[in-house]
Amino acid sequence: MAKMGLDRHTLLVAAAELADASGLDSLTLAALAQKLNVRSPSLYNHVNGLPDLRAALTVYCLHLLVEKTRDAVIGKSGDDAILSLCDAYLQFARSRPGLYEAFYKVNTQEHEDLEAVKAELLNLFLRILEPYGLGEKETLHAIRGLRSFLHGFATLEQHGGFQMDLQVDESLHYVLKTFLKGMHAESTS
């Protein structure tokens, strides 16, 4: 009965890999246990059942997403920063499809960490939209718009929603530029 030295973070990393490989839905404790060379009840020493594991994946996903997007806007501002953030967002969703599925699952557990990382993401958007000089409300509306668009785009793309023969990245940039054009018109009117 060797001690495998597992801990919560090791579980998360392995679980995310499983999700990426075959979808979040088919992430089971049985499969995770097998991957880690352990019997499934042993996982309960580190994780409070499957719902807890999935909630933890949501937080883990948000952590990585914040990391990537924050990196992407360093040294940029204005439209450049927004475009760069959005590109990074979608690259992340594409590179971690199973983990990204956990993005909105948001079950109750892990409340402190979840709120913290959500606030980080919000702040990133707030700072990027600062130079546009929108009012407070308008800024929040715009953030909701960008978040919705990015999440919808990532989800639809991942599930084969864009089947027309048309570059996906072109669509991304067309939409963002159109939205930004509208925002510029807004701030000057």
Next chain:
Amino acid sequence: MAKMGLDRHTLLVAAAELADASGLDSLTLAALAQKLNVRSPSLYNHVNGLPDLRAALTVYCLHLLVEKTRDAVIGKSGDDAILSLCDAYLQFARSRPGLYEAFYKVNTQEHEDLEAVKAELLNLFLRILEPYGLGEKETLHAIRGLRSFLHGFATLEQHGGFQMDLQVDESLHYVLKTFLKGMHAESTS
């Protein structure tokens, strides 16, 4: 052993109700059978297992969505039509939360019906964007943008993604108007 007169459509309707009541994830054949006063193996006479049922729900969801949105744009054109379509889209997502979860599940089955209803939705968008005089490519980009935004907005709203103290419908309209403003600028430049 009374024959219950079940058929595929009855199953779909009942399954969608269960999904709305407690989430698509907790839609089980066991629960569905219980709701229909039948043992779960009996369901296999009408449905090819759980994956098939979920795929059928996707098609059913798209059917209803097309119905609602098509209704919403009758007698309208231009920005009015778009705003009305978007309102109807979100109202549908809100009124059928569990069914809407099936929106993008899109497992392989039911191919003919699925493609047909997806084409209907695409055509609805195409006709509404006609008057804007965008090029063919730009129109498709714009459709991807609207679909992504609507899907992301509906999903985030449903999963508690908008927690700031700010009217959700205001955000919806702000974003749409901003995007339309950008589109108008586009077509005149």
Next chain:
DNA sequence: GTATTATAACTAATGATATTAGTTAAAGCA
């Protein structure tokens, strides 16, 4: 260094689920 304690692994067992195979009786049709 030894004894104690905490804990990370284990086995065994339960209950829910999906699914398949094979059976029966009701409904539709010749």
Next chain:
DNA sequence: TGCTTTAACTAATATCATTAGTTATAATAC
């Protein structure tokens, strides 16, 4: 009325998640 189809059934299996109770290893106290 008899035949056929089929929609229900029962029985059985396999996969899961989860809980309870056990054991041996690692960490700590003395």
